[in-house]
Amino acid sequence: MSEVKNPKLSIHDLKVWFNSGRDKVDAVKSVSFEVAEGESFGLVGESGSGKSTVLRAITGLAPYWSGSCKIDKASLTGRRRSREFFRKVQMVFQDPYASLHPRHTVDQVLSETLYLQGIKDIEHNIVRLLSNVGLTSKFRFRFPHQLSGGQRQRVAIARALAGQPEVLLLDEPTSALDVSVQAEILNLLNDLRNEQNLTFIFVSHNLAVVTHMCDRIAVMRQGEIVECLLADQLGRGEISHPYSAELLEATYG
Amino acid sequence: MINLYRVFYRCLLAASLAFASLTSFADTPDDTLVVALRIDDITTIDPAESFEFAGSDVSRNVYQKLVNFDPFDLDAGYQPEIAESWSVSADGRSITFTIRDGLVFSSGNPVTAEDVEFSLRRAVALEKTPSFILTQFGFSAENLDETIMQSENTVTITTDKRYATSFVLNCLTATIGGIVDKKTVMANEVNGDMGNAWLKTNSAGSGPYMLSSWKPNESVALTANPNFSGQIPAMSRVIIRHVQESASQRLLMERGDIDVARNLNSDDIKGLRDADGVRIIDELRGRLMYFALNQKHPELSKLKVRQAVKYLVDYKAMESSFLDGQYVIQQNFLPRTFLGAVDENPFTLDIEKAKGLLAEANVDQLEIEVGVREAQERIEIAQSLQNTFAQAGITLNITVGTGKQILGRYRSRDLDVYLGAWGPDYPDPHTNAGTFAYNPENSDAANATGLLAWRNSWDTGGLTEKTAAAVEESDRDKRAEMYAEIQANFRETSPFTIMFQRIEQAAVQDNVDNLFLGGATTAATYWTVTK
Amino acid sequence: MLCIDNLWVKFPTSQGLFEAVRGISFSLSHERLGIVGESGSGKSLTGRAILRLIRHPAIVKANYITFHEQNVLDLKEKEMRKIRGRRISMVMQDPKFSLNPVMTIGSQIIEAYRQHNQASYKVAFRNALEMLEAVLIHDPERVMRCYPHEVSGGMGQRIMIAMMLIPNPEVLIADEPTSALDVSVQRQVMKILDNLVTERGMGLILISHDLNLVSEFCDRILIMYAGRIVEVCDAAKLRQASHPYTQGLLNSLPRLSERVPRLTVLQRDINWTEAASVRG
């Protein structure tokens, strides 16, 4: 795949599978890509194409994987990740209804995260985090069920940002939201990236959204990257692989 | 939706119809006696092994003995049964029995001296629990050839020393004296067990009945012995059914589904007195209710304390309330109707006197544990004691457990106070004297767990020797006197507080006659019953 | 064909009655009508209210809901059942949940057919096969024996369409029929649905949050906001919609063709909520 100078994240020949033995299921067959610092890299594909699994493998949430995976040239092994890794890399999940603990207030979620990341002055930081994601402190003591979908996703983003990470893995962060809310969240993410010089890996099934968010886009199908494109190319419809064309055709607009 | 309801209602209707159509009942058949009784204590009906109340009932109706009691006249004492007559040797150590002619076992085999010799030798040789009744005369597996001998139609037994003849013969009326059919038994011998395994669940006797089935915890069925030499009983079948609950027995009685209910509590007896067609039989039995103080306990071993607790029992109130009709006050270790029994019951509830005695013993505020078997009347007695003891400053903590559990602790001298019952093993005064007032060696090492005095670590203060002397006295009156003296001493000094003697109350249908429960000395007879 | 006048749907909650649909009126002829709105705008409840599928304790009120001049609200439950499926049918969002998991696909389709046609099992079976073929399922006989968990989402939705169309209804309500599906399958399923509806001359109510989808497949669009219809327009003229809400929705979509640094965010106006419902 395309070479990047000084990659923040580089993945080579990543394979991920579930269940061992006879019931083995290959979720990712062989994926390689590199992401530069400050870049926003998109992974697009349909459900089951393995795009989310790539993120899970990086964060150690996938059970079995092989290949090499480097953050800042440091190789990752197995399922254990160090504290430093979690300080550098964070993730935002797809369903904001499922990614917040139903019995914890926003305050609890953030303060626990801050505590775990070893950050002092929790009080002050909570307020800062909330305002970063565009929430006032009146949301601080609410439970998830007292928040709208968009607000929940903001909290989830705030949580991911608590330890001031360098890389943010975004797993379909807007697919469960209404379009008007989606726009707000996408704008927020772009702002945050610019402000904090974050590196994004953005996973989505929506070509338009990925094109909007990313510089480079990899199209995945059945656990493999079929094509890697620049966003501008995609916008102009300059694609070579028939599957990408199919996707493009399907995505109206 | 409507259909759903219809289905449902139809089901309900069908169920209620089925329920209502089950109501047809008849009385018990004329030639069958149906008895409700707790029989969960039966573990065997081999006479050489059987040692429980319900088991001895069965045994009495199935096996004949050398000498036995006449149910119509228990007071007459032992009478000839298989033995036609007997004679005692000059030194008083040998008794020779002449075997009656014409007696036949249920198998059809005649009863011979050989059977008698075999049965007695077998009972000794098997060494089962009740064998001590015979071995106390010095019989053992090794000396059987010299001690129990048969010749022609006589059997001679020779004891190790001189005993009161009445003592020996009384012992032979116990269940272990049952005579079994040697041929049948030995035909069923397995691994040299002298037919023990077979006899546990089968009978081979010459009594009026034979065992047709025993289902543990369920029922015992007896059928008339077709070869019985005496009068064939009126009841050709006797079915003893295990019914645990008194209330259930009473209901069965009221509905006429049984002829006899034998485990009714006093309140159910009261209830049945008013019922139509039911009669109550009262018979004084040999069982005593007592509590005993462990002499290992420093405070309880004081004589004054032993005496004080005897004034802390509300004998009268218990006798007239929850024990009403089922127990009678008895403060001596020989049950009424036993040889040597006395009728002196000096103790009554007297808190002040008890307090005084306790003060003399320097006992103030005592906390002790009493172990009770899980049986309602005993728990109630314990609670009553708890109540009266508390008034004299003694805290009594009740520990209820299963019979085996409490007994285990009692045997290992581990309980402060034991509250329980004692039944005579054979109808001779020595059975109780020999356990309450006899303890030749009081050390832990002696492990004489069979002796109640030992279990309470009581050295008997000289009663042991007197008891040993009484058992050798062949003069009946003199012997009775000796027991009276022992009991007088025992009453005042022993750590035993004997409280009550059992009265068995059974409810019978009006048409049932001549049911005898066995009094204080023996077991129930069913062959006499008519209806 | 179908006329709805002043429809209200209310739910009792601990904070009093929640009004999910607030007095909307519209009518449907032999056309394809789209109802668009964000989640919570009341569009799905509208569809269900027509079939009288909203159950106690929710309250449904309307001046009338007439189907061929007959007020559906006055019908007995038994008569209503003859309308459901037979004359008005509905396809729901996610085939994973809307098919009975323990019945074979065949038996579910056959049941739908036999419910409204006196037919032998054989006839029903043949019809079911044909219907599955009509929704472009290649080996219908195998699929008939399958259980719902054994088929993919796209196929499940086609099966759902087949099942709902087999009694040949006059009106089909499609409630977010493709939003649980992958993008590439979405179009395919929509096309099948569209073809069948046009061929059979049915009326279609397409309920969706996807403006693009609705504008592509419908003749007319109702835009709902907070339980009311804020705008009615021809599908072809969606881009020229006048209501700021509609415009806002359109603008907040990212586009492949023109990349913008920031998306326009919808600015909501409190007045939209209170403005009277537009008649559609």
Place this chain on the structure above:
Amino acid sequence: MEGQQLAFLKILSKAITTFISIAITMLGLLLVTFVIGRVMPIDPVLAIVGERASQATYDAVYNELGLDKPILVQFSYYIWDVLHGDFGDSLLNARPVSEDIARVFPATLELATLGILLGVILGTPLGVISAVRQGSWIDQVARFIALVGYSMPIFWLGLMGLLIFYGILGWVGGPGRLDIFFEDIIPVRTGMILVDSIIAQNGVVFRNALSHIILPASLLGYYSMAYITRMTRSFMLEQLSSEYILTARIKGLSERQVIWGHAFKNIRVQLITVIALSYASLLEGSVLTEIIFSWPGIGSYVTTALLSADMNAVLGGTVVIGLIFVCLNILSDLLYGIFDPRSK
């Protein structure tokens, strides 16, 4: 061909794992029972020799029972015997435990089966109706009936039932399985009198047995009904709010078809588990019911044995009950496979 082989191997490996897990469970069960039996402060030797026995007799029996050997040795002997189908002899009455269990178990089986049948026949429709009519009077009544069933002490209800239906009204038979004079009339085949009397075509005995069993069975049936009703109701409520039910309604199906044809089909699996559990608990023997109704079943057998330190009987009874429990679990798993296509 290869696919078939693979499938066969899969089934085989599943069978083996199931078997191993049963074996482990049973072994654990035996071990626990065995340990309990050994640490219990009830002396099995005393239970045999009686309270008047001498120390020599005591010691002899102690050694005879193998109690002088290390506990693991005792346990391994026991396992060895059990594997040969030998539960040993009852310490108390010296009869083979297996024989005793063969006698008492059918009594419990008969009672429990009738009880569970009553519970299912009444409880299931009641649960369904009250779910469908959530909040209506019938729902309230059903819930109340179930609640009462949950809350009533069975021994009290049993005694009262006996007093009223037997003592006063005389509608049913009294304690015991048969009236005395019907005993031993019909040959024992299954040990279940209702079945045996049908085999023997003896209507009189059948009626009598039925009159005896109906009250305790109704009582047990009531308790299982309470449980089944409650579970059915909550399962049905869950199903009725699911989307496929809406689909079924859209198809124009009648309520009955929706409820029984669709919703009920989906709760069968859960219901089977509930019924199996309920049945298992009845088969364990309801000790209190058995005592009150003088019912010679396995519950009272094991309890009596336990209280009199008859450890062979306790171990045997426990193994049988544990086996039944495990078997019912497997059975409900199998039915799960049949009724729920998703589990394949």
Place this chain on the structure above:
Amino acid sequence: MSNLPIQDWLLSDEPTSRRQAKLSRLFKGWVAFQTNVLAMIGLGILLLLIFVAVFAPLLAPHDPFVQNLGNRLQPIGSDQHIFGTDSLGRDILSRLIFGARITLYIVVLVAIIAPVVGLLVGTVSGYIGGVVDMILMRITDVFLAFPRLVLALAFVAVLGAGIENAVIAISLTAWPPYARIARAETLTIRSSDYICAIRLQGAGPLRIITKHIWPLCISSLIIRVTLDMAGIILVAAGLGFLGLGAQPPSPEWGAMISEGRRFILDSWWVATIPGLAIFAVSLAFNLLGDGLRDVLDPKSGRS
């Protein structure tokens, strides 16, 4: 709606402090719970039980232990004894009142032991999985396959009769179902996004189990325990009935039934009154459990 300020504060959707958030959640649960009439009745009965237990010495007209053998088995409605007297002439009402303490004691003790053991075993087993899961679940299976009363009896026999031991025995037989429930819940929670999210913050298993999984399992366990409580009281009564529960003269209700059952045909009230008391408390727990399920069940609390 004329709410008091405190109510407004509690019902606020915008809590401004941790305390308000917590109280508000409790209050809202309470408000939802209040609408359930049956559950309120249940709660009322239980509060009454607690009240009676606390103030037993003040409420009881007689000493529950004082015997009067001359005055035994007085019928209901006697002059001095509203509920009559038992076979030792003790006042049944007073014994009932003091018995409330024991019942409460059983309830609290079992509620502390069994679910906690179940929760520990279940969550650890479910979260760690693998060999640990297998071993723990086999142990659970063994206990499940055991005849319950036999197990309880055996434990009581080993430990000795008495109310504490009876409670421990009951708890030992009661935990396996809770372990199963907790494990099932853990399995679904374990792979949920919010657990992944906290793992990505570097939280260890101990923290995840105690701070994240437990709070979610606890509500379903509370429901189960409440619903089971009736059964537990009945088992304790059953043990009392067999003489292995509370020891005399303790006025435990099950033991009272057991004592009174001898007179059930003539003096029916002696057994019936404690029976009714047990019934009322079990009923109350059932009603309360049903109500709590509506309030606490996370499944229904979604929308």
